[in-house]
Amino acid sequence: MKVDVKTLDAAKAGDVELNDAVFGLEPRADILHRVVTWQLEKRRGTARGARERSDVSRTGKKFGRQKGGGVARHGDRAAPIFIGGGKAHGPRVRDFNPSLNKKVRALGLKMALSAKAKDGSLTVVDNLDVAEGKTKALVGQLAKLGLSKALFIDGEAINISFAKASSNIVGINVLPAVGANVYDILRADALVLTRAAVEKLEARFNG
Structure with a gap:
C-alpha cells in the first residue's frame, strides 16, 4: 500500500510503501475488543485487603x-x-491481571493500524520538527493538515520541539513507536505516523 508523505505544512514530501501485513489487514471487532479490554484491566490497581x-x-x-x-x-x-x-x-x-496471548496482542495492534489506514484517517509525515517549539506555529500547521484530535507516533524517541509545542494543545497526543497501543490509536480521530515510526512498527512485527 503506497501513501503520500507530507510535511507538517501539508506539502508533499514523497511517498512510502506500507507493509500490507501490518497496515492492510481486515480489522476484526472481537480481536480489538479483547485487546482493549485487556489493556484497560491491566491499568487497574489492586486494592490492599x-x-x-x-x-x-x-x-x-x-x-x-x-x-x-x-x-x-x-x-x-x-x-x-x-x-x-x-x-x-x-x-x-481482587486480581485485575488478565492474561492475553502475545500473538493476539500483536494482531490487535496491526488491526488498529489497518483500521486507521482503511478509513482514511492515517497520515504519514516526514518528521515532527516545529520551529523553535512554538505552539502558535504548530496550531497553524495542524489547521493546514485538518487535524484536531490526533495521535502522533514518532520513532525511537519523541521529537522534543513537537512535544514542547503540543503540550498544551487539547486533543493532541504524542508517543514514541514503542508506546503504540490499540486503545490510544482507536480513540483518536486521526493517526499520524512519521517515517521513522513506520519503520519502527514494521520492524517490530517483522523482527
Whole structure:
C-alpha cells in the first residue's frame, strides 16, 4: 500500500510503501475488543485487603459470661466492635491481571493500524520538527493538515520541539513507536505516523 508523505505544512514530501501485513489487514471487532479490554484491566490497581475478623491475631476465647455480666454478648475480642478487632466489610484483594496471548496482542495492534489506514484517517509525515517549539506555529500547521484530535507516533524517541509545542494543545497526543497501543490509536480521530515510526512498527512485527 503506497501513501503520500507530507510535511507538517501539508506539502508533499514523497511517498512510502506500507507493509500490507501490518497496515492492510481486515480489522476484526472481537480481536480489538479483547485487546482493549485487556489493556484497560491491566491499568487497574489492586486494592490492599483489610484484615477481617478471621485474619486478626486475637484470642478466640469467650471473654465473658453469656448472661449476667450487664454487657452485650460477645464471643471473642476479634469482633469488629473492639479496638484491634477485624474490619467489618473491608476492601478485599481482587486480581485485575488478565492474561492475553502475545500473538493476539500483536494482531490487535496491526488491526488498529489497518483500521486507521482503511478509513482514511492515517497520515504519514516526514518528521515532527516545529520551529523553535512554538505552539502558535504548530496550531497553524495542524489547521493546514485538518487535524484536531490526533495521535502522533514518532520513532525511537519523541521529537522534543513537537512535544514542547503540543503540550498544551487539547486533543493532541504524542508517543514514541514503542508506546503504540490499540486503545490510544482507536480513540483518536486521526493517526499520524512519521517515517521513522513506520519503520519502527514494521520492524517490530517483522523482527
